[in-house]
Amino acid sequence: GENVEQHPSTLSVQEGDSAVIKCTYSDSASNYFPWYKQELGKRPQLIIDIRSNVGEKKDQRIAVTLNKTAKHFSLHITETQPEDSAVYFCAAGGNNAGNMLTFGGGTRLMVKP
Amino acid sequence: GAVVSQHPSRVICKSGTSVKIECRSLDFQATTMFWYRQFPKQSLMLMATSNEGSKATYEQGVEKDKFLINHASLTLSTLTVTSAHPEDSSFYICSVGHGGGYTFGSGTRLTVV
Numbered sequence: 001g002e003n004v005e006q007h008p009s010t011l012s013v014q015e016g017d018s019a020v021i022k023c024t025y026s027d028s029a030s031n032y033f034p035w036y037k038q039e040l041g042k043r044p045q046l047i048i049d050i051r052s053n054v055g056e057k058k059d060q061r062i063a064v065t066l067n068k069t070a071k072h073f074s075l076h077i078t079e080t081q082p083e084d085s086a087v088y089f090c091a092a093g094g095n096n097a098g099n100m101l102t103f104g105g106g107t108r109l110m111v112k113p
Numbered sequence: 114g115a116v117v118s119q120h121p122s123r124v125i126c127k128s129g130t131s132v133k134i135e136c137r138s139l140d141f142q143a144t145t146m147f148w149y150r151q152f153p154k155q156s157l158m159l160m161a162t163s164n165e166g167s168k169a170t171y172e173q174g175v176e177k178d179k180f181l182i183n184h185a186s187l188t189l190s191t192l193t194v195t196s197a198h199p200e201d202s203s204f205y206i207c208s209v210g211h212g213g214g215y216t217f218g219s220g221t222r223l224t225v226v
Contacts, residue, residue: 046214089157093210098210103158
């Protein structure tokens with residue numbers, strides 16, 4: 001089955017700095033890679049996703065890069081703000097709605113004002 | 114994307130009793146739903162894949178006789194935690210896959226006392 005590793009487990013940055021979270025996956029058949037932000041006791045919220053036919057995707061301060069050859073993908077948050085503080089999860093899965101998602105271990109991001 | 118409703122949001126039950134959690138896909142016919150469990154400060158771990166009209170597929174280490182899944186219609190899947198024990202206390206969350214990605218229910222915080 002799929003195995004997703006996520007690093008770092010905690011990340012502390014100063015407001016305005018950039019934050020980078022990295023994930024690797026094992027199953028070359030995976031072709032959908034979402035990133036979620038989860039606040040305590042709440043459901044994961046999709047912040048950005050990328051599919052295997054794309055190498056990079058950007059949405060305002062958030063960007064994701066994908067290297068299918070190396071089986072790794074990264075989340076980049078620029079100009080971080082205190083409200084970005086949360087736990088972030090990467091995941092890997094198939095394009096089919098019947099395919100499950102496998103999650104990374106999570107990164108607790110703390111943005112200091 | 115799909116709208117997913119999960120109920121109840123919180124439940125406290127006595128050890129030895131059973132608890133039923135409902136996951137409804139409000140605007141999307143879901144032949145497959147996913148059930149995850151999340152312990153404090155940990156990632157989402159897939160418990161089982163719920164298949165409409167057939168038996169659920171359980172992940173390794175998840176007891177199918179303890180965590181009963183029923184997916185009798187295209188809009189409803191239920192997870193019943195039978196003979197609950199304190200170690201079953203966790204955050205349970207369902208998910209529906211669709212063409213645009215995955216939508217999560219709001220989660221159920223189960224506390225077994």
